[in-house]
Amino acid sequence: MSQATTIPTSRKRKPKRSAKALIIAALCSLTALAVILTNDPSLLSWGKAWPGLIRPLLRMLCFLGIGLIVGIAVEGMGWAPLLATLVRPVMRFGNLKDESGAAFTTAFFSGTAANTMLMTFWKKNKISLQEMKLSYLINTGLPVFLLHLPTTFFIIVPMTRTAGIIYLSLNGLAALIRTIGLLIWTRITFAPHKTDNEITDQPANRKTSAAKILSAFRRRFTRICTVTAPVYFLIYALNQAGMFEYLRTSAAGWVTSAYLPVEAVSVVVFAVAAEFTTGIAAAGALLDGGSLTTTQLVLALVLGTIVATPIRALRHQLPSQTGVFTFKIGFPMLLMSQLLRISSLICVTILYLWIAS
Numbered sequence: 001m002s003q004a005t006t007i008p009t010s011r012k013r014k015p016k017r018s019a020k021a022l023i024i025a026a027l028c029s030l031t032a033l034a035v036i037l038t039n040d041p042s043l044l045s046w047g048k049a050w051p052g053l054i055r056p057l058l059r060m061l062c063f064l065g066i067g068l069i070v071g072i073a074v075e076g077m078g079w080a081p082l083l084a085t086l087v088r089p090v091m092r093f094g095n096l097k098d099e100s101g102a103a104f105t106t107a108f109f110s111g112t113a114a115n116t117m118l119m120t121f122w123k124k125n126k127i128s129l130q131e132m133k134l135s136y137l138i139n140t141g142l143p144v145f146l147l148h149l150p151t152t153f154f155i156i157v158p159m160t161r162t163a164g165i166i167y168l169s170l171n172g173l174a175a176l177i178r179t180i181g182l183l184i185w186t187r188i189t190f191a192p193h194k195t196d197n198e199i200t201d202q203p204a205n206r207k208t209s210a211a212k213i214l215s216a217f218r219r220r221f222t223r224i225c226t227v228t229a230p231v232y233f234l235i236y237a238l239n240q241a242g243m244f245e246y247l248r249t250s251a252a253g254w255v256t257s258a259y260l261p262v263e264a265v266s267v268v269v270f271a272v273a274a275e276f277t278t279g280i281a282a283a284g285a286l287l288d289g290g291s292l293t294t295t296q297l298v299l300a301l302v303l304g305t306i307v308a309t310p311i312r313a314l315r316h317q318l319p320s321q322t323g324v325f326t327f328k329i330g331f332p333m334l335l336m337s338q339l340l341r342i343s344s345l346i347c348v349t350i351l352y353l354w355i356a357s
Contacts, residue, residue: 024327028230032237039241053236057229064228064320065221067112071120072216094183095190099126100135107143114139115324116220133333134186140337141179145172159280163297170302170352174344228323235315295356302349306342313338 036043043049091101099121107114115136122132149168156164280301292300313334321330 022226024322025226025230028234032230032234035234035237035241043237043240052240053233057232060232060320061225061228064112064224064323065217067110068116068221068224068324069213069217070110070113071106071116072213072220090183094138094186095192096131096135096183096186097127097193100131100138103135104139104143107139108147111139111144111147112320112324114143115321119324120216129329131186131190133329133336134182134189136333137337137340138179138182138186140341141175141182142172143179145175156280160297160301163294163301164280166294166298166352167301170298170348171305171345174341174348177348178340178344224323227327228319231322232319235319239315295353299349299353302345306345309342310338 043052087101087104088098091098091104099117103114103117103121106117118127118132118135118139121127122129127135149172153168156168158164160167317334318331321334324330325333
């Protein structure tokens, strides 16, 4: 009875969702086109559009497609309980379902696949909207930090040494605090539920899931492309128009003048806000030259991260977020995740400065 009632509902909502997606896509595309034509029409030429817009967009859609097919396959093949067993004690503490646990495990390897799984589980009424949002926020904590740690560690530590280790430790502690805090919140918010430890009907699911997975992938990926491509086009246009550069310089200038000597660390904050590796190289040079102490460098890197975080989120995460989720759901979740990240990083940094002083 429950399956019979949910299918008609989803069919009735599909035209409305498709219409909203098309409206958003049209508005983003027209706005982007107007911005480019006003500032620099040559950006639409193949020589500039291919390296700056088309190639990175295709790369993003490729990774989104891989994450989407993995997420749908995990749900369709009934592998969610298997993945959930790895973190079941943690999820049980937070009164979260196995589906959230499966997405949490997947987030250590692919954030896109984890997001796709959460959205799929919600659409199939296996988790509530509130659990999907909170699970997403949990996944952006420790899993995301550990996912990127191997890359960031070997860039930061060789150049900044002790300051880099402290900086990464502060980020890791902030991510851990966010994850634990959200799990405590879900434990308070959600009622305990029984965990299904039995994995049944797998052979039947495997016989029929391949066609369903491909069908669901085509349907979902078409919608993702419909939304992601125009949003990415708009972000590209605004970036070429200088909006993000203006936000970076304005925010970085305010931060440095308010908290640190501009002559010592403005280069670090500007560089970190603009490009990660360049900022770390500048930080190492200032440290070697004696312009900054270890504590000042740690603070500079943290402030650079705070400046860069919301801008990078808008440039790099907004298109994929609005594609996997809807704009109405994805954009507020993105803002909340960035707010939690900045707030937790500020708190642990204040604690570090208090201890260091």
